[in-house]
Amino acid sequence: MAADRPTDTADNTSSDAPRRLNFVQQIIEDDLRTGKWEGRVATRFPPEPNGYLHIGHAKSICLNFGLARQYNGTCNLRFDDTNPVKEEQEYIDSITADIRWLGFEGPVLFASDYFGQMYTWAVQLIQDGKAYVCDLSAEEVRAHRGTLTAPGTDSPFRNRSVAENLDLFERMRRGEFPDGSRTLRAKIDMASPNMNLRDPAMYRILHAHHPRTGDHWCIYPMYDWAHGLEDSIERITHSICTLEFENHRPLYDWFLDALGIYHPQQIEFARLALNYTVMSKRKLLELVKTKRVSGWDDPRMPTLSGLRRRGVTPESIRTFCADVGVAKFNSTIDVTRLENAVRDDLNKRAPRVMAVLNPLKVVITNYPEGQSEELDAVNNPEDASAGTRRVPFARELFIEAEDFMEDPPRKFFRLGPGREVRLRYAYFITCQEAVKDAAGNITELRCTYDPATRGGDAPDGRKVKGTLHWVSAAHAVDAEVRLYDRLFNVENPDKVEEGQDWKDHLNPESLRTIPAAKLEPNWREAANRASWTDEIARVQFERQGYFALDADTAKAGRPVFNRTVTLKDTWAKIAGK
């Protein structure tokens, strides 16, 4: 099941086997069969540029762009920029870049380009007696709206004449009234059991500078009014959004029908939720603003830019989204599934390199001083075409401090006094002595090597339980390594108890920095043997995990690596017990 599984599609259409369609695909195929849209499939991804994209958006992006790809249709990237007070050019730029990084492209459009058309349509509704200008304040509107159980009451301005409404609306547009003083409302039904239909606002007055339209407008359309129009203008066929818009669908339909214009079908699906993180833009923004993380692209963030910097590949995000599927009910996905998709991809593609994070010096006492040699190491056991490289070996080495125990427990396969292990691609060594300082800390190991085991095999067939990674001390390159862990130490940070704050569950150990890890000297050439669509260098540090070269490398004057994800570590589990 490994080799032939498509790893780069956003859908689950495997060529063989009966295809299992998700419910959206079913709707589309039914429509294709009945010719509902003349065989067209047109979707859109409509982010509001008020924050960075996160893994939850990736699901929607993969769905919308994936559907278009699958059915030979189109998918527009449409910025839903209808609220200038929250939106910024920075977000427009990051969203565009993130989508391209994820591997999708399509026309880039802006809702703000339709403001003129929307205005014309609003006038039409007024003329038809289906919209009116209301002078109630926000609080008064709330009071008139009624409650969950009680119907609302009509606004005293509900029955203004068409002429007066037209005049007032025009003056709203011209900027004659202050923010919040009036709204244009749809005349629907103040007694509707669906609160969304109790004369919802279509336009509010906002004297705000818009990133694209500047100061041309001082009235801005509300989502419910605008969204269907945007879809209609773009002749979208399937307008896919998340579950919370289900109650808005009657409104979506009402506006389009009242106007008598092209009418796409709105379909709702469950957004992605992941444990051990938060996904709301509000909370992510707060983490950024309060400096709990270094920015939107902090590698601990669930943002696409954070995941990218962390080293996660776009391919693995796409397979993850395909694996997760599309359903009509909310559920929380275990992050381990994301991590797994990442390991799966990286295992096949990442070149192996040896790096010692927590160095312990080893002296090979029977290896000649001043001598060194080069040993062959394979770059990727999963990919023969990756070839081999030469790794220098000498008398003084570093191994991982955790790979030695003075008094090893039964199941510990690594080095201990008198024990023999293999140094990967090098020799068998036996520990003769652990040298300690005055405080009793082990400062150095004195070992002997068996020259006959060069390359790592014993001619006499002798076996060894453990294989350690290592680096020649004289040849090692220092690197900064950033070890990341989950941002929160509880599964659901959104669920807070009385008197607690969601930020109380931030994991204090989500970042651990190692200033001077020891890398094998040819790490860069080794890493560059693989090519990545985003040109971020990624490697596996053998026995430890996958790491990505951070852009800070340039200013740090030494390589800086981010740990993307660890390797599975069954010893850690055993040791933890």
Place this chain on the structure above:
RNA sequence: GGCGCGCUGGUGUAGCGGCAGCAUCGCGCACUUUGAAUGCGCGGGUGCGGGUUCAACUCCCGCGCGCGCCGCCA
């Protein structure tokens, strides 16, 4: 209160009347110059009560429980 959705193994889900599958997680075994990867095995059908049917996890009805939404945000 309304609308919508769900209730299958530890978890997340698939099946659209007759075989319960996938992923993940856990455990075990094999193999192994990454305790990695890989391969194999083990771990389930009830939310409750009715009905339709030769046959229901799948269809229908009622109940229960859970979740989501109800801003001059999107």
